[in-house]
Amino acid sequence: MSTGRDDDALSWGGDDDPTLVSGARPSASEETPPVLPRGFTAVGKNREKVGRIDADGTVTMPGEREPMSSATLVVLGVIAGAYLLFTIGWIVGGLRLQGTAQFLVSPLGYQAAFWLAAAAPALWFATVLVLTRDTKTWMRIVWLVAGMVLLIPWPFVMVGAVGQAVTP
Structure with a gap:
């Protein structure tokens, strides 16, 4: 399949070559800031x-x-993974308590609280990233760690594998 231009790379066509890019030259007088x-x-x-x-x-x-530095990106990745695990913990713990908790509150109230609790880690993470955009990196990390302490999935901890009593 020859196009007639196979040997163009081996010869010089001159200034009237149709493949020659023409246009305004970049000005050499661009100021350096x-x-x-x-x-x-x-x-x-x-x-x-x-x-x-x-x-x-x-x-x-x-x-x-x-x-951001590489260390900051790694720390943010680890914290984001922890927040993802917290979301999963709230879902698993909340589903395990669903039958018991619906005796105490209305099913609609339980569902609203359940989904709000499951979304809270992601909301906290996104809010901290947006609101600490112009602050120091250490301040962002402090707020994310504070959120990890605040948003521990207590239903999973208390009813899950950690909170179960071993019966002989």
Whole structure:
């Protein structure tokens, strides 16, 4: 299947070659943004447009967010996995208590509380990620760990494998 242009890569067609890309050249006069090393602070007019040079030599401009470190991503992944296990724990523990709990509260009230409890870990995780977007990483981790303490699936802990008494 020859297209007639098989040997084009082996020869020079000149400036009138139809495959030649033409258009505006990028201007060589593009301004490099002003940057300062860490520890220096820009003052005066347009100080919000001055970037900073990071330790690895990359430039971070004021509008850009710093990328998360690998350690932070691993910690967030582990915490997200724990929150997923908490959601599963609330579902399993809530289903095991369903017959007993419906004697105490109405079935509609139980279902609402059950699904709210099952969704609470995911809601807490998403809320912390959104609300701590502009804060320090350690503050985000503190709020996520506080949520882990607050959202322990007590029905699973008390009725599940941990809370069962061993009868001889």
